[in-house]
Amino acid sequence: MEAEVSTRHLSFVETGRATPSREMILHLAEQLEVPLRERNQLLLAGGYAPVYAQAGLDSPELRSVRAAVHDVLTAHEPNPAIVVDRHWNLVDANSAVALFMHGVATEQRTSPINVMRLSLHPRGAAPHIINLAQWRAHLLSRLRREIAQTADPELVALYTEVRGYQPDFDATNLETPLAGEVVIPLRFRIGDQELVFFSMVAAFGTPLDITVDELALELFFPADPATAAFLASQRT
Secondary structure: OOOOOOHHHHHHHHHOOOOOOHHHHHHHHHHOOOOHHHHHHHHHHOOOOOOOEOOOOOOHHHHHHHHHHHHHHHHHOOOOEEEEOOOOEEEEEOHHHHHHHOOOOHHHOOOOOEHHHHHHOOOOOHHHEOOHHHHHHHHHHHHHHHHHHHOOHHHHHHHHHHHOOOOOOOHHHOOOOOOOOOOOOEEEEEOOEEEEEEEEEEOOOOOOEHHHHOOEEEEEEEOOHHHHHHHHHHHO
């Protein structure tokens, strides 16, 4: 109904009795919010050439995109902000992200950095995450949704790997938020200081390039006055 395609025609397409046009494939993919990389695969399966290009992040075509990302990261300081690609590899970050590297083993912060591994590995940030069980469940849930959407084998392998880490947590408390919480917090300890964040994930709204489509910006905000004051003190 949302695609405004008749049930009869859609049934013919699904069963192979009718061959969809390139426009129909793209129209249905748009309604289903299929990522651009997978839309190209649908076009190939339908006998058509891909239509979405994939420029390198350092290419001249993406100069304005890089500038926009840099502006957002810089403007968000002193709060941490990161940019990741399709496989959770760190593409860029602002200076405040150094907070999350506190106590992280050298091999976990050596490029290329995978944010999912960095977050959950026992030699990564995991020992400093106070609510590790809750945050781990949140990250694994995001990974499962991305796998369901893309069926990407690299994401499947990443999920299997990080799920195999064995943090010490009480699974019975995973679904029990604290009173007054409206989002899942990230509770991070640096020395004697407990920092509490919530995050917002942003993406480009009208991408036509696969690289741009797969970029995700995660912006962390202080969830209490003590964290805000600590971050402000780091700036000075």
